[in-house]
Amino acid sequence: MQEQGNWVHSVEMAEPSFGDNTADADRLRRALAPWGEGPPLLLDLDLIRRLPDLFRKSGYGASCCLFRDRQVQVVTGVKGLEEEGGWLGLAVDLGTTRYVLALIHLESGRELARLSRDNPQVELGTDILSRIHYVGDSRERLRTIQRLVLEDLREASGELCREAGERPERIANVALSGNTAMTHFFLGLPPKWIIREPYIPALNFPDLVSATELGLDFAPQARVMCFPGVGSYFGGDVLAGIISSGMNESEEISILVDVGTNAEVVLGCRDWLIACAGAAGPALEEGMSDIGRQAGPGIIDRVRFDEEARDFRVGTIDDGPPAGICGSGVIDLAAQLFRNGLLDFRGKFDPEVMPERFKTIDGIVHFVLVSGRDSATGEDLLLGQPEIDSLIRSKAAMFTILETITSSVGLNMEDISRFYVAGTFGSYIDPESAIAIGMLPDLPLERYIPLGNSSLAGSVRVLQSPEALQEVYAVTRKVTYLELNVNQEFMNRFSAAKFLPHTDRSRFPSQTN
Amino acid sequence: MQEQGNWVHSVEMAEPSFGDNTADADRLRRALAPWGEGPPLLLDLDLIRRLPDLFRKSGYGASCCLFRDRQVQVVTGVKGLEEEGGWLGLAVDLGTTRYVLALIHLESGRELARLSRDNPQVELGTDILSRIHYVGDSRERLRTIQRLVLEDLREASGELCREAGERPERIANVALSGNTAMTHFFLGLPPKWIIREPYIPALNFPDLVSATELGLDFAPQARVMCFPGVGSYFGGDVLAGIISSGMNESEEISILVDVGTNAEVVLGCRDWLIACAGAAGPALEEGMSDIGRQAGPGIIDRVRFDEEARDFRVGTIDDGPPAGICGSGVIDLAAQLFRNGLLDFRGKFDPEVMPERFKTIDGIVHFVLVSGRDSATGEDLLLGQPEIDSLIRSKAAMFTILETITSSVGLNMEDISRFYVAGTFGSYIDPESAIAIGMLPDLPLERYIPLGNSSLAGSVRVLQSPEALQEVYAVTRKVTYLELNVNQEFMNRFSAAKFLPHTDRSRFPSQTN
Numbered sequence A, B: 001m002q003e004q005g006n007w008v009h010s011v012e013m014a015e016p017s018f019g020d021n022t023a024d025a026d027r028l029r030r031a032l033a034p035w036g037e038g039p040p041l042l043l044d045l046d047l048i049r050r051l052p053d054l055f056r057k058s059g060y061g062a063s064c065c066l067f068r069d070r071q072v073q074v075v076t077g078v079k080g081l082e083e084e085g086g087w088l089g090l091a092v093d094l095g096t097t098r099y100v101l102a103l104i105h106l107e108s109g110r111e112l113a114r115l116s117r118d119n120p121q122v123e124l125g126t127d128i129l130s131r132i133h134y135v136g137d138s139r140e141r142l143r144t145i146q147r148l149v150l151e152d153l154r155e156a157s158g159e160l161c162r163e164a165g166e167r168p169e170r171i172a173n174v175a176l177s178g179n180t181a182m183t184h185f186f187l188g189l190p191p192k193w194i195i196r197e198p199y200i201p202a203l204n205f206p207d208l209v210s211a212t213e214l215g216l217d218f219a220p221q222a223r224v225m226c227f228p229g230v231g232s233y234f235g236g237d238v239l240a241g242i243i244s245s246g247m248n249e250s251e252e253i254s255i256l257v258d259v260g261t262n263a264e265v266v267l268g269c270r271d272w273l274i275a276c277a278g279a280a281g282p283a284l285e286e287g288m289s290d291i292g293r294q295a296g297p298g299i300i301d302r303v304r305f306d307e308e309a310r311d312f313r314v315g316t317i318d319d320g321p322p323a324g325i326c327g328s329g330v331i332d333l334a335a336q337l338f339r340n341g342l343l344d345f346r347g348k349f350d351p352e353v354m355p356e357r358f359k360t361i362d363g364i365v366h367f368v369l370v371s372g373r374d375s376a377t378g379e380d381l382l383l384g385q386p387e388i389d390s391l392i393r394s395k396a397a398m399f400t401i402l403e404t405i406t407s408s409v410g411l412n413m414e415d416i417s418r419f420y421v422a423g424t425f426g427s428y429i430d431p432e433s434a435i436a437i438g439m440l441p442d443l444p445l446e447r448y449i450p451l452g453n454s455s456l457a458g459s460v461r462v463l464q465s466p467e468a469l470q471e472v473y474a475v476t477r478k479v480t481y482l483e484l485n486v487n488q489e490f491m492n493r494f495s496a497a498k499f500l501p502h503t504d505r506s507r508f509p510s511q512t513n
Helices: A024-031 A045-058 A120-124 A128-135 A139-164 A180-187 A236-245 A327-339 A385-408 A431-436 A454-464 A466-478 A488-496 B024-031 B045-058 B120-124 B128-135 B139-164 B180-187 B236-245 B327-339 B385-408 B424-428 B431-436 B454-464 B466-478 B488-496
Strands: A008-012 A061-068 A073-080 A088-094 A098-105 A111-118 A171-178 A223-226 A254-258 A262-268 A273-279 A299-306 A311-316 A358-361 A364-370 A381-384 A418-422 A448-452 A479-481 B008-012 B061-068 B073-080 B088-094 B098-105 B111-118 B171-178 B223-226 B254-258 B262-268 B273-279 B299-306 B311-316 B358-361 B364-370 B381-384 B418-422 B448-452 B479-481
Touching: A008 A024, A024 A045, A024 A061, A045 A061, A045 A073, A061 A171, A061 A223, A061 A466, A073 A171, A088 A139, A088 A180, A088 A236, A088 A454, A098 A139, A098 A454, A111 A139, A120 A128, A120 A139, A128 A139, A128 A180, A139 A180, A171 A180, A171 A236, A171 A454, A180 A223, A180 A236, A236 A254, A236 A262, A236 A418, A236 A448, A236 A454, A236 A466, A254 A385, A262 A385, A273 A385, A299 A327, A299 A364, A311 A327, A311 A364, A327 A385, A327 A431, A358 A381, A364 A385, A381 A385, A385 A488, A418 A454, A448 A454, A454 A466, A466 A479, B008 B024, B024 B045, B024 B061, B045 B061, B045 B073, B061 B171, B061 B223, B061 B466, B073 B171, B088 B139, B088 B180, B088 B236, B088 B454, B098 B139, B098 B454, B111 B139, B120 B128, B120 B139, B128 B139, B128 B180, B139 B180, B171 B180, B171 B236, B171 B454, B180 B223, B180 B236, B236 B254, B236 B262, B236 B418, B236 B448, B236 B454, B236 B466, B254 B385, B262 B385, B273 B385, B299 B327, B299 B364, B311 B327, B311 B364, B327 B385, B327 B424, B327 B431, B358 B381, B364 B385, B381 B385, B385 B488, B418 B424, B418 B454, B424 B448, B448 B454, B454 B466, B466 B479
Parallel strands: A088 A171, A171 A223, A254 A418, A273 A479, A418 A448, B088 B171, B171 B223, B254 B418, B273 B479, B418 B448
Antiparallel strands: A008 A061, A061 A073, A088 A098, A098 A111, A254 A262, A262 A273, A299 A311, A358 A364, A364 A381, B008 B061, B061 B073, B088 B098, B098 B111, B254 B262, B262 B273, B299 B311, B358 B364, B364 B381
């Protein structure tokens, strides 16, 4: 079992003789049999071409790298035992706005370097929808959007390798996790039907793809494994998150929430998994009007109320002067406003408590989060009632989705032992604040576990362990996708969740104010 | 079972809905499941790219072509149900000097056209050995010799399609049988070690190869299945012969002999198969000195003795004036010479019986087969004692190989129910003559079955029936390869077989003269 722990296998074959005239390729196949059990083992013709000379030079010893998908295994690299350098893996979290790479030493599983870059496709559309519209029915544009990311990725992986003192030609296995649209763009698959009812991807289960065919200058036989999706709105990135959380192997019931404009939720344990996805609205990411931003320098990610000074204190990601606020900051802020009576039960501002903090512009009440004196821009950072309304809708949608999926299997929120919050943004959320506004259920705080970039972590795990890869496909077979019907019951739940924290206060016993 | 009879399957899929949001590629996979059981089913990315539009145009109906090797199945073609034209298969017998193509309508199994061409690699070397030496260690030369045959094949298949009123883009499945060296050249694999002890090919079990990658302009997903070999000297062409004979499915014991410079022999039944290969010498093909030729116009392929006229009568393949003699003609001639006392028991000419038929040139006795008056060349067609000696060695080698393989499993020649003679040349051999000179065993004539181009016939069968393809791999697992040790026992047998028909006349009871 120990030797099965990674993708690299050293083999020493008997040299050919009259008594054993097995061909070189078949000899390698036979030597790999202990690891090759199960799915068929494929050898590229280009690889076989090199074997006769390689084997005669190496005395029939070789260091081989394998990779697999749900159907086949592929020999992604063969070199003489004495040749220098190990086999490398590249983990890719292909996000809509950013992508992150991690370079993994396949034999030890060690991470050698990490790199994050903007997704260059942003220039053709900031979000998924606009990119899909950009492509339309054009083969040419599909190739353009595919090439954009492939060329950037090739450059970035070169940079990553230089940083680690390695060479891209050593990269044999690539694991990539992205949402369904990003995966389609990466593979050059037409994305058109993803966003049209009934939302049918071209493909949910990509087979291994040759890196060379994609134009990546990795090992000649390198393969890319793209995480499978469960549906148009439940892609490989979330599946990678499941793998990284380990919820699919736990006896206890967990829930995983990937919070964003779209919220993906998975509930379950090692015996069953149920998943759904729904629009949570832009309020939970950067879409918060004028001052809403993605997390970054000068961006407020936390807000506290200083009881002594009777004033709000903001913290920015780099402790620099504030220039905007990200989703987790907004959740903190709303919680503090509500606790201190500046927001009422309906989510409406009540300026009377601290009138100096409010400004009315064009008849709309605004809360002054940071005055122009203290802000990076020299202007007040303001949050208007419409932004708060938008947040309320988003948090109500999130809670409703959580409630719907939990009750669909006859469970209560309290039955959830672990509550994973995934996604870069999700990791910054303070569960206490999220509970305060009724976005997340009122569970003991220790049950909340931030996962960070769980999409990347899932890809890394797959490069570290063949067993983790098999889990990926096991999970896709296990997951039931729950189509969220926006019916009367859903709307009733949604309406009840549009209060702070909820119309039914008994659901939030910890919130006593 | 009826529907499993060929490689083409029509599927009608349910259109996607909210209740069934399976991706297009996975939907196709599911629809093909009844035929896709067993090996994993692979879909090319290029194919998946076309599916969304194709399915929406065709109302989710499709005509699919599948193909497989021993490990995987591949969807080699998908088109709308209403699109015109059927899927085609191309059978290729890739011989060292000639190759033959047959175009097969995959749904009906019907042969539409056939074409035969010279193997253009002849310009780089007439035989296997010289071509392997030509390639040496050069990648460039390997590519050259590969491209030669691929380009010719592309042109020839275009011609074949025109002849049949079809288009090459309809060719989805290609089955190719060739000896080990020809298969290596075709796939661009280094052939160097095939001819060096202990004779190790780069590969015995080729996976399916993309026709597009080979530069063939067939259907975009077309695949080439190359018949596997059992060893350097027992290649895919002989395996195709086994499949075409059906000996691997028979309860009775059969033997298959592919007669040529190298003789490949298979003995067995549905439960076991044993194979060997050995040098029989050039005498059985065109290598018969001055007048030896491959079968063709003006070539003598049969010789009879007219008892009344007390003279020899020759027949040519096209009944034209004789210009040379092929292997089957030489066997006939030797049998007639021996029967009529012109050759003695030791295989030496005895000119005294018909002195007018003999000429002594440079001290060497020659038999005048055709005088200059009647020949196409205006010169005598002569056969010298050395040529007869060479024939005797070849026939003795052949008989010894047959005797060795039969006795290796404790059988007698008489236990053989069917004796298949394969190869273009083999089909022309008159068993009666071959028995007369002791080249083939003295079995009842009806047990001898000429197979014609059994290599091509095997490829055709594989295109007509998935079951036949599975038999191919079943046979490779069943075959035991017997390494012919040229030891004392072999040499004793060989010496005994160097007489006409044999030192032990009791083995040839039908030969009473």
